[in-house]
Amino acid sequence: xxxxxxxxxxxxxxxxxxxxxxxxxxxxxxxxxxxxxxxxxxxxxxxxxxxxxxxxxxxxxxxxxxxxxxxxxxxxxxxxxxxxxxxxxxxxxxxxxxxxxxxxxxxxxxxxxxxxxxxxxxxxxxxxxxxxxxxxxxxxxxxxxxxxxxxxxxxxxxxxxxxxx
Amino acid sequence: xxxxxxxxxxxxxxxxxxxxxxxxxxxxxxxxxxxxxxxxxxxxxxxxxxxxxxxxxxxxxxxxxxxxxxxxxxxxxxxxxxxxxxxxxxxxxxxxxxxxxxxxxxxxxxxxxxxxxxxxxxxxxxxxxxxxxxxxxxxxxxxxxxxxxxxxxxxxxxxxxxxxx
DNA sequence: AATCTATTTGTTATATTGTAACGTCAGGAT
DNA sequence: ATCCTGACGTTACAATATAACAAATAGATT
Numbered sequence: 165x166x167x168x169x170x171x172x173x174x175x176x177x178x179x180x181x182x183x184x185x186x187x188x189x190x191x192x193x194x195x196x197x198x199x200x201x202x203x204x205x206x207x208x209x210x211x212x213x214x215x216x217x218x219x220x221x222x223x224x225x226x227x228x229x230x231x232x233x234x235x236x237x238x239x240x241x242x243x244x245x246x247x248x249x250x251x252x253x254x255x256x257x258x259x260x261x262x263x264x265x266x267x268x269x270x271x272x273x274x275x276x277x278x279x280x281x282x283x284x285x286x287x288x289x290x291x292x293x294x295x296x297x298x299x300x301x302x303x304x305x306x307x308x309x310x311x312x313x314x315x316x317x318x319x320x321x322x323x324x325x326x327x328x329x
Numbered sequence: 330x331x332x333x334x335x336x337x338x339x340x341x342x343x344x345x346x347x348x349x350x351x352x353x354x355x356x357x358x359x360x361x362x363x364x365x366x367x368x369x370x371x372x373x374x375x376x377x378x379x380x381x382x383x384x385x386x387x388x389x390x391x392x393x394x395x396x397x398x399x400x401x402x403x404x405x406x407x408x409x410x411x412x413x414x415x416x417x418x419x420x421x422x423x424x425x426x427x428x429x430x431x432x433x434x435x436x437x438x439x440x441x442x443x444x445x446x447x448x449x450x451x452x453x454x455x456x457x458x459x460x461x462x463x464x465x466x467x468x469x470x471x472x473x474x475x476x477x478x479x480x481x482x483x484x485x486x487x488x489x490x491x492x493x494x
Numbered sequence: 495a496a497t498c499t500a501t502t503t504g505t506t507a508t509a510t511t512g513t514a515a516c517g518t519c520a521g522g523a524t
Numbered sequence: 525a526t527c528c529t530g531a532c533g534t535t536a537c538a539a540t541a542t543a544a545c546a547a548a549t550a551g552a553t554t
Binding site (some may be wrong): 384400 | 510513
Binding site for chain 1 (some may be wrong): 498501502503504505511
């Protein structure tokens, strides 16, 4: 099963998830943060998923692993992972996706297909620096940014009607 | 009362609101869309506000004008105005702000101060084009984008502790 | 090992944000 | 006059997110 956060071309999902998990452990080890079982499982769930998942979707899956069916279970793990830069929150979808570029410069751009709902995490150096420039001209200090584009992925651009949802 | 969508420097609020309203009418006249009383009032409310407002905050104000206290009243007007490009939705805040640059090329950048919660609508040509470039390299067609930065505005950058909320 | 402390988790309850669905009404076209 | 469309009123509910506090646990300290 391919997944699609990195770009719209399928790639080796298992390898990529394994590597992301290893990077996560690395990163947490350095800062002294703990990758507890719920947190680890939450990250796995996101890595396994072909699409971004809502908090309640993550929760459903955690429940099948024996965790309580209570929103804070999912939200706490997700918030932690987001804080650590291991997971991204995709606001347009009220959803979360594992970060596939842990450690790289972080102001990722998300490309969201309105037809098939795939999400790609695109390289964004240029966008981030343009944003910095725009902010600097107003003397604004950027700490975090959310950059999301809604549109059509290569697969859907031919088949979809136009107009935006 | 200054407001702050345009940038962090205060400016003539009333004049700016009046002009924005005139632009809105223009624009709607051209496309045959109707600026009904609720819609007009909703836009006014946002133009009058010094900060972005949540849908339920807009609703509260509409209620004092005699409208029913029902979410769809606000959401319908807001969704309409967003579709017309007269209002922007700020996802990080689950809030809405009147557009102050109606008609200009539209992929506005929002700078959100985490201390004082002011929101500035910044010029964004560079950011938008960088985003287009990034998307094009993945053969993705951008239809709409959300570009938001969280950080500190000039007034708060000196006084605020660091760390992100 | 026992204790202390800070972090994490379990749990209950509730707040906030957003929609579906359906009937009614007003305005313009035929 | 009738029909049609888009807007509005209204009820109900769905989906998303957080507050608050008690219990447990890990790691540090003695």
